[in-house]
Amino acid sequence: MRQFEEFEEKTIARKNIFKGHVIEVVVDDVLLPDGKTATRELVLHKGAVGIIPITNEGKILLVKQFRKPLEKVILEIPAGKIDPGEETMPEKTARRELEEETGFQADTWTYVSSMYLSPGFSNEKMYMYYAEKLARVENPLAQDDDEVLELYELTLQEAKAEIEKGTICDSKTLYAIQYWELQLVK
């Protein structure tokens, strides 16, 4: 079994490329374990949450939205970026995002796992929660004003049909639906 030193890529130099609202881009020159050098293009991200919300009727709550990188409208679990000040309490972000995006609150929150979404070039980490005992809020937190969302409640079979059609097509939502199915079959 190799030791950490036999894997580690030491940063020799960093070039700052871009600092935006969502991402920061840098290029590192690295020293490989064998003494060669290489460059690494990195997208730095402040982290996010995803919520697997199951209604009292046993359906999953999904949001339909336009995704500019894909130039299409897709169905996803509610999710969102961790705001400044929320870094140490992702469940707070999850509760906020569920209410903002769906108008629902949940009574039961279960931490599922955290996951890096694209570790080859990005440090974006998503904390995933399973939310049950949902109730619609009378005056929910407002949506972000640059988001247009439409709410859907699907059975597992309906969700699988949307996967077949390609409307459900992102890794966090595909993971969420598998996780839900495993809860049902176990």
Added chain:
Amino acid sequence: MRQFEEFEEKTIARKNIFKGHVIEVVVDDVLLPDGKTATRELVLHKGAVGIIPITNEGKILLVKQFRKPLEKVILEIPAGKIDPGEETMPEKTARRELEEETGFQADTWTYVSSMYLSPGFSNEKMYMYYAEKLARVENPLAQDDDEVLELYELTLQEAKAEIEKGTICDSKTLYAIQYWELQLVK
């Protein structure tokens, strides 16, 4: 149900920020459906494949590698970028990457799904395959010369222990292990 036009964000202007070997970064000014404008930070990517390789002993084949964006060593399913010329045949990429990263070939290939890894800012799409009937190749394709990999074969229980420890921690691998578990419990 809203129509596409009620979601679509039309590009008004695009600023090219960075063009690297792995990613390209642009910032779009967009016109929202309500007439307001917003900016979208986009990371463009040529796509990738992931392989869920199950050995004849019923174990999953994983590779350990250093991931610069995370500054740590993690365990992942074999995966890799689609090379120029492979765009229309991701299974070819999957066969190549499995051999390069593990030294194994597979007899049975099943397409699982494709997934966008982080659709909020990136168009990176991963094609996922389930690979069975594995055999070690005598003279396998060489690894990329800037990659240091170590091979592991884990049972489902061992894989779950690595998830608990945080060594398995990326969305494609977490998805892959759930997919495998669903094959076993069904």
